[in-house]
Amino acid sequence: MHFPTLATPFIFGATALAASLTQVSNYNNNAKAKPGMWVYKPDTVKSDALVIAIHSCQSSAQKYFANSKIPWHQGSDRKGYITVWPSSTTECWDVSSKASLSHDGGGDSNAIANMIKYAITTYKTDPKKVYVTGGSSGGDKDADELFGMMSNVLAATYPDLITAVSLYSGVPAGCFVSSSGASAAWNNTCSGGQSKASGEAWGNVVRNMYPGYTGSRPRMQFWHGSVDGTLSPNNYQETVKQWTNVFNVSTTPTSSKPDTPEKNYRTDDFGSNVEGIWAVGVGHSVPSHLDVSEAWFGL
Ligand SMILES: *[C@@H]1O[C@H](CO)[C@@H](O)[C@H](O)[C@H]1NC(C)=O
Ligand SMILES: *[C@@H]1O[C@H](CO)[C@@H](O)[C@H](O)[C@H]1NC(C)=O
Numbered sequence: 001m002h003f004p005t006l007a008t009p010f011i012f013g014a015t016a017l018a019a020s021l022t023q024v025s026n027y028n029n030n031a032k033a034k035p036g037m038w039v040y041k042p043d044t045v046k047s048d049a050l051v052i053a054i055h056s057c058q059s060s061a062q063k064y065f066a067n068s069k070i071p072w073h074q075g076s077d078r079k080g081y082i083t084v085w086p087s088s089t090t091e092c093w094d095v096s097s098k099a100s101l102s103h104d105g106g107g108d109s110n111a112i113a114n115m116i117k118y119a120i121t122t123y124k125t126d127p128k129k130v131y132v133t134g135g136s137s138g139g140d141k142d143a144d145e146l147f148g149m150m151s152n153v154l155a156a157t158y159p160d161l162i163t164a165v166s167l168y169s170g171v172p173a174g175c176f177v178s179s180s181g182a183s184a185a186w187n188n189t190c191s192g193g194q195s196k197a198s199g200e201a202w203g204n205v206v207r208n209m210y211p212g213y214t215g216s217r218p219r220m221q222f223w224h225g226s227v228d229g230t231l232s233p234n235n236y237q238e239t240v241k242q243w244t245n246v247f248n249v250s251t252t253p254t255s256s257k258p259d260t261p262e263k264n265y266r267t268d269d270f271g272s273n274v275e276g277i278w279a280v281g282v283g284h285s286v287p288s289h290l291d292v293s294e295a296w297f298g299l
Helices: 004-013 061-066 072-079 108-123 148-158 201-209 234-246 292-299
Strands: 021-024 036-040 051-056 082-087 130-134 164-168 219-225 255-257 265-270 274-279
Touching: 004 255, 004 292, 021 061, 021 130, 036 061, 036 108, 051 072, 051 108, 051 148, 061 082, 072 082, 072 292, 082 108, 130 148, 148 164, 148 219, 164 292, 201 234, 219 292, 234 265, 234 274
Parallel strands: 051 082, 051 130, 130 164, 164 219, 219 274
Antiparallel strands: 021 036, 036 082, 255 265, 265 274
């Protein structure tokens, strides 16, 4: 046996060993929805945590991963945790159909849950350290609408799988529901900030996505810009109402820190499980704050 000389650098060169984003073609997905699963395993895995990074509308796992404003790839290299990058088959993730808004309903949320289960088994990560984030792009056209929305839906449909969420510029879980049942539909009422309900009603939306579930719920951190022109800033307060109701805590913050984590941002804690970060003067693309999100996850 002999190798052609030219092939040698590709076989033994550093590039062949460096970690890269890799597609998992079969992740035991029994859901009707078939988004792609991509995984990034850093060269040195030093952590048994798993982070799921959900891309924005008009994007993909590969584009999101390559986006320099999305820091989870760097976080993974630095702290040695594995990241999973789901890739949607539709322009935006489906956060509107009954299938995706139900536990094991066969929609996108179900497929992402299958990715999580596959990853825990295959990479032997700790099932108690499953973290979900959907982050803003910081203004790139191809990734301008982030999927804070799917992060909220995952938290509601798979509380049994997810430990904590740090999402940017989302809406309450179920806010994008489509009355016709259409999948991946845009909802102007919600995006425009006219979907308002009591905490009890929003909490019921979450509870009804997984009826009968009584276990623990993911700790929720959500960021929103006060001048978001894509998903109205009203959604911040509605999201506060939703998750404080789920955790049965007051909508009055237990602590409210101005200029935290930076000037003009305010960090509101509602007990230890719900945290809202209100970014004054910031639009739809709230920049990712890797260190703050990682701290919320305990990474
Ligand atoms: C949009 O969502 C709201 C709930 O936020 C719902 O009441 C309404 O029916 C939805 N609109 C459409 C067109 O489906
Ligand atoms: C919510 O908390 C209050 C006390 O703060 C308590 O009286 C009530 O039973 C709790 N409700 C549920 C559903 O746990």
